[in-house]
Amino acid sequence: NVLTMALVASVDLQNADGCVITVTGLVGAVAGSNVTLTVEKDGVEVVLFCGDPNIDSINTGVWDPDGTLTLPLCNTLDASAEYTVQMAITNPDVAQDSPAVSIAASGTAAFTATPVTKTGAVLLGVPAGADPLLVTVPGFQ
Secondary structure (H helix, E strand, C coil): CEEEEEECCCCCECHHHCCEEEEECCCCCECCCEEEEEEEECCEECCCECCCCCCCCCCEEEEECCCEEEEEECCCECCCCCEEEEEECECCCCCECCCCCEEEEECCCCEEEEECCCCCCCECCECCCCCCCCECCCCCC
16 A cells, blocks of 8 residues: 655754654554655655664654654655655455554754544445545355
8 A cells, every 4th residue: 555645844854863753653554664655845855854863764654563664864854735645555354444653853943742543435345445544344144
């Protein structure tokens, strides 16, 4: 699956201030320790995150199996600009409701954990199927 997030901050987040964005609650998802991201601003691919500072990594995030994605900035995230961030994950093998996902940031400004807005949109005939990590095991009734 591809997980897509839209990020819009109310103030610039400066990479020089050691800014880190943290997404929590991605419970059940499976990913490698360094997750490759696709990041776009105004439809153009950009480099925004640096991932693990111990390796040469651009547009990567650091994944923790508890469902936490840590995104260290290596460029400034401009206020009011919309960034689209995508990452490939593997869903769990069992059905689950969409978990409570939150996003926070530290560095230039402290952003307290804010719940991620879910669309509740139907996907492939599944009510709220577009919500993050909602897993329905396919079958016949």
